[in-house]
Amino acid sequence: xxNTTDLQFDGDGFLTNxxxxxxxxxxxxxxxxxxxxxxxxxxxxRVIRANYEEKGNAPMIRTVCRETGLKLKxxxxxxxxGPARGACRVAGLPKPDGCV
Numbered sequence: 001x002x003n004t005t006d007l008q009f010d011g012d013g014f015l016t017n018x019x020x021x022x023x024x025x026x027x028x029x030x031x032x033x034x035x036x037x038x039x040x041x042x043x044x045x046r047v048i049r050a051n052y053e054e055k056g057n058a059p060m061i062r063t064v065c066r067e068t069g070l071k072l073k074x075x076x077x078x079x080x081x082g083p084a085r086g087a088c089r090v091a092g093l094p095k096p097d098g099c100v
Contacts, residue, residue, distance in 0.1 A: 021092025
């Protein structure tokens with residue numbers, strides 16, 4: 001598992017270098033946020049990550065819901081901090097635009 005001291009985060013807690021992200025990093029971030037990763041968590045994270053790698057930004061929540069088959073309330077149950085602050089943070093993305 002990654003040593004969290006090797007990871008650098010911005011003032012809002014988002015990874016400053018998304019290219020170093022891997023599943024160990026995701027587990028570390030999730031653990032810090034009190035999230036126990038399940039298959040559904042990984043499904044959301046992988047959709048977000050794939051969209052980021054393909055398009056360079058976080059997907060719209062409708063895209064995440066469509067591609068995972070989950071409802072918005074399901075995503076909030078998985079990531080209580082929400083899709084941006086919770087799921088995108090675990091997926092190693094920089095702070096999404098519009099995230100307060």
